Amino acid sequence: MTATRDRAVLGGMVFAVLLAQVLLYPGVDALVDALGAETALDASTWFLAAEFAAFVVFAGVWGAISDRAGRRTPFIAAGALGGAVGYAALALVPGRAALSFGAVLGLRALQGATTVGAFSLAVTMLMDMEGGHGRNMAAAGAAIGAGTALGAPLGGQLYELGPTVPLWVASALLLGVAALALVVPDRAPGGRRDSLARAVASVRSTPALSLPYAFGFLDRFTAGFFALVGTLYFRTVFGLDPGTTGLLLACFFAPFALLQYPFGVLSDRVGRTAPIVAGSACYGVGVIAVGQASTVPLAAAGMVAVGMLGALMAPATMALVTDLAATDERGVAMAGFNAAGSLGFLAGVVVGGTAAGAYGYPAAFLVAGGLEVALALATLPAFLRLDGPPTLPSMPSRHDRAAAVTRRSVPLAAVPFVASLVSISNVQRALGAGGGGVTFPFPAGLPTLWTYVSLPGVSAGGIGTVTGPGPGALVAALPLFLVGLVVTSALEAGFLGVLDGRIGPGDASFAKRIERFTLRIVGVNLVRVAVVLAALPFLVFPPLAILVVLALGYLTYGLPFVVVTRDAGVLPALERTVGYATDGGAYATFGFAHLFAGAIASFFLSGLVRNGGLPGILFGAAVVAVPAVFIAAYGVLVFRDLGGRNETASDRGVGPGSAVAS
Structure with missing residues (x-):
């Protein structure tokens, strides 16, 4: 078989896998209903997510096994055959198997875990081929694009014949891929494999x-x-x-x-x-x-x-x-x-x-x-x-340094754990709330459980914003709000200040950092409250209010980090933070990376906390505690690098005998 024919066959295999996958999309609500789901949106979410979660987890596993064996085609055939069996098993569920929808999702995940072997290794075989990397990747790209472009309209027509017909067609397509894999010469090269670890290293x-x-x-x-x-x-x-x-x-x-x-x-x-x-x-x-x-x-x-x-x-x-x-x-x-x-x-x-x-x-x-x-x-x-x-140190150096600081600061994880539990208003909202949600959090100086949990009637951020039915309720709640604000600010000042002291020269005393920074962190938290209040006029159109909060949150998330790392007042820190935000760079990278990862984490944490009662809250607070130390340490490193600070302890005003700046 010539290289051109090999390339065409491999492209056809990639096309078939993508076509089988996309066939299910146009009527996914009808499909999950036939499979025993009770709610179309939630069930469709989990049905699609189960496959892609398996893709993420098992793509590297198939690659590692293939690299170790020095073969591709047997594993492509095995993955395709497993995917075909998985699609067929799903098609047999309606009227033939008394499975709960949870079991259906497990079957879907197994189908995804096998299918990804056929897909990822077929693409890898294209990369293995000689004749030009661009030409080989063009074949893969054309196959992926054609599979997705044809899959949607064809799948829609197949659903007109019945909700499980796309599953049977997908199974047949994967059987064809398994057969094709046996006629393609295996060109698995020796050398290092493209593992996830090497991707991170790159x-x-x-x-x-x-x-x-x-x-x-x-x-x-x-x-x-x-x-x-x-x-x-x-x-x-x-x-x-x-x-x-x-x-x-x-x-x-x-x-x-x-x-x-x-x-x-x-x-x-x-x-x-x-x-x-x-x-x-x-x-x-x-x-x-x-x-x-x-x-x-x-x-x-x-x-x-x-x-x-x-x-x-x-x-x-x-x-x-x-x-x-x-x-x-x-x-x-x-x-x-x-x-x-x-x-x-x-x-x-x-x-x-x-x-x-x-x-x-x-x-x-x-x-x-x-x-x-x-x-x-x-x-x-x-x-x-x-x-x-x-102009800035690379992210890996910050990652490694933040990890080292975290290992030395594990006892400091008690601070975000305690801060999560003393936020009484958030605990009350979570108990019995039910349901789920998602939030989009920018980094916080003291990340807590509530940074990553969506609660009814409040934007989760850990600062305990107060809502009420009228002025009387607000006045009655004001003293409690102020006490909570001061306590939360003191914990954030000590937590972030200790990390800054451990990263650079200076005093890492928790008590002294509370004394030095609490009033300024109170000001920072009042700015956060103002961000939420600024969105209130836009509540007549809630989507616009969400964007306003996201935009203002991006512009101001760095405030506590600048206050502590620059030893600055609130207004100078705000000016500097907005400058970093408009410049983009490391500020934007850190902020949006946290936002995306936090949104995914919040989906799972929100469901756990809102449905798990007090045990769910305690477990969630414990899960977040150590990662909170790493995130805050990484943030301190980002903002120290942004400020280009290499000063000594005396320059920072925290050496022996120095005055406490206000």
Whole structure:
């Protein structure tokens, strides 16, 4: 078999796996109903998330086994056969097997765990081939794009025949992949494998790779968002059948697949910054517009526009990975990019489904599009500086130093644990709240359980904002609020101050740091309250209020870090923080990385705390405690680096005999 035919066969295998996967999307609500689910949105969320969670976990496992064995094709065949059995087993559930929906999700996860072996190793075999990395990846990209573009409309038509028909077709497609795997020559090379550890190491050696990784994550976030929320939005708001829903999804996937090659050529001519940054900003606006569309033709036009903009961004983002990675690290850098994309798709399903259930479809579209716009704006300065010399220490040095500080400061985890429990108003709201939720937290000087839990009637951030039915209730609650504010501020001052003292020269006494910084941290927390109050006039349109809170939260999240690391007053610290925020760079990277990771964590923690009673609260507070030390230590390092501080203890005014600044 010639290399060209091998490439075509491998591309066909990738195409078949993606086609089988996307066939299920247009009528996923009907499918989960046939499988025994009780609620379409929540069940669809978990059904899609179960597969992608398995993708994330088992992709590396298949790669490691294949590398150790020095073979690819037997494992592709095994994975495809397992996926075929998994799809068929799911198709047999309605009317034939008395399984709970939880058991169905377990079966779905097993299907995903096997299917990803066929997909990831087929792509790896394309990377193994000679004849040009660009040509081989073009084959993979074309196969992925064609599978997603055809899967949505075809799946919609198959649902018209019955809710389990797409499952049977998917099973047949995977059987075909297993057969094809046996006729392709195995070209597994020797040498180092592209493991997750090496992907992380590549980011440490080239921190700029975090830029395309972030965009890859968020671009796939919106793909996962459309796979779930878009499908249910079109089905419920416009009353479309699965066939028409599939055609509407194809309005996005078709231009996304067909236009990537010409737009990739364009990015070679004009550079990466304009397609990625401008394209992402317009893409985010387009996502928001789809959520506001009042008719099917308007929604279809919006989907076409979003698909075209996605095609503009995607090849430029992947090309940027190649531009930034060393020649002998391009494979592992692309593996890291794909891992970020898989996590993004999973997050899009989970976060999008949760936001739609909690706030409605327009708000969910606003959040998804708003995150894309915010990332584009925040990273613009970093893109413009790509050709310049680095001015900050790399993220890996901060990561390693923060980990070392955390190991020496484990007893300090008692502070966020206690702070979580003394926030009485949040504890009361959580007890018996039920349900779930998601929040989008920027870093906090003292991260607590409530930083990562969405509670009814309050924005979780750990500062105990008070709401009430009227002025009388507010006046009665004011003394308790003030006491809580001072206690929380003192704990934050001591916690953050001790970490700063342990990282740099100076006194790490908890009591002295409380004395030095508490009043200023009180001012910081009052600014946080003002951020929430500033959004109140926009509550007539809740999605806009959410964006206002996110924007102001981004501009001010660094306040406690600047107060402590710069020993600054609140107003000078606010001015400096806003400057860091508008510059982007490490400030934006830290902020948005925490926001994305925190949103995913909040989905699980919110469900645990709101449904687990007091044991759930205690367990959640314990889970968050040690990571809170690491996050705060990392934040201190970020802001010390931003300030370029290499002064001595006497310079910082904390040496023996120094006065306490106010």
